[in-house]
Amino acid sequence: MYLDINKVTKSFQRKDEQPLQALKHINLQISEGEFISLLGPSGCGKSTLLSMMAGLSMPSSGSISLDNKEITEPGPDKSMVFQEPALFPWMSVKENVTFPLRKRVNKQEQEKKAVHYLKMVHLSQFTGNYPHELSGGMQQRVSIARALAMDSKLLLMDEPFGALDEQTRHVLQEEVEKIWLDTKKTIVFVTHSIREAIKLSDRVIIMSARPGTIISDFKVDLERPRQQKDMAVMEEDIMTILKTEIENVMKEELQYAGSL
């Protein structure tokens, strides 16, 4: 298996309190070239799981391996796009995109790649601009170009369009889908939008709230580009599952509040 998540749990130590269990017994196998979405209510640990895939944090138990090698640290073999663009404000757009390339290829090659990937996200006119001169959507595009420039086989995306308006979101969803079709990368995409998950992914993994576990694994067998009407039934199904899940969370929180 390309990306193998094996019996992963994650808990956070808290001061004067029981450790907080964020993830429990996560088993997930992802094949090369798959587009996977992790979907769930907020606080279900989907971002935590993704950050462990990136090597930014370690599982409390269990293991995650990429291409049969256990992930122990972050690195350019698994690029990541965050919810915020996370661009370096002191660097121009081009310098941001070439940042991961500095030590790997020569100047000329860096330049070529930067232009290539900025073209892919329709920003080749803005190479010399600084992040603060761009809109939120454009900044997120630059950060996608930067992630692509690493040329890793695995691309992790943590609610990349969460902070954007509906219009921009649509455009970027289409761009990501096209990039995925062109590059055949493996993409793990965290979102809380059911529609976004169905529109983009081969598989939608639904997670329960604290402690996060996988409750369903939907295969999306719809032709791309996906049409709203085809997606409706599946959207309904997932909505039902998530609704019960969110209600459970609410009940639990109310109980907790009542016990105080």
Next chain:
Amino acid sequence: MPVVFKRIIFFAVLILIWQGIFLLGIWPESMIPGPFTVAETIFAGFADMTLVYDIAASFRHLFIGLAISLVIGTLLGVLLAKVKIADETLGTMILALQSVPSIVWVPLAIIWFGFTETSIIFVVVIGGTFVMTMNMRIGIKNVAPIYLKAARTMGSKGMDLFFKVVVPASIPHAVTGVRLAWAFSWRALMAAELMSTGPGLGYTLSYASDFNNMSLVIGIIIIIGVIGSVVDQLVFQRIENKVLKRWGLEEAA
């Protein structure tokens, strides 16, 4: 009305009031000289180059002292931000030292270095170092975690991470540190020069006082204030605004 006009009018009125008080003649001219006498004194000082030499000497002390304090301050700031035990021990001491007025160091400097330029520079260094240290420390400690995460997923770590991400990300705080260090050093410089044997603006100020030359005293106070604010506004605030804008911390005005 542009702010420049408001300021010009404000100062014109201020000078008029000053001239009025002077003309009333309640106090002798040796206590309150008129604005025109002061202006003449300043002009004469520039004409015979004495004030020019003083300003040049003061700036020489300041720049040597400030440069040293910025280097030491930056290094100490990095140390405090990176090494926890240094922060817990040396950090408290630096915080205490920061609250000691720089004039307090003058007697100590005189005993150590005598009435020399080294004494003055020593006091200037002490004046600027600690504020630079504290700002550098905060700057490095407050680097947005998202920058570090992003850089690490791109394979940056160790020295590369520090110099390519942490240091540039802390520039806005460092620039504020430089600006404050300049302001603190400028004050420390005047304190040190007052007790020196010259040349320097502070020395000439105390010399003028010794000879009851009140118009020169006021003239030099004005020069000190003008230089202090002009450098702050024209140099440091501009750099700071530019950096804040570039770093996305402040909307373009």
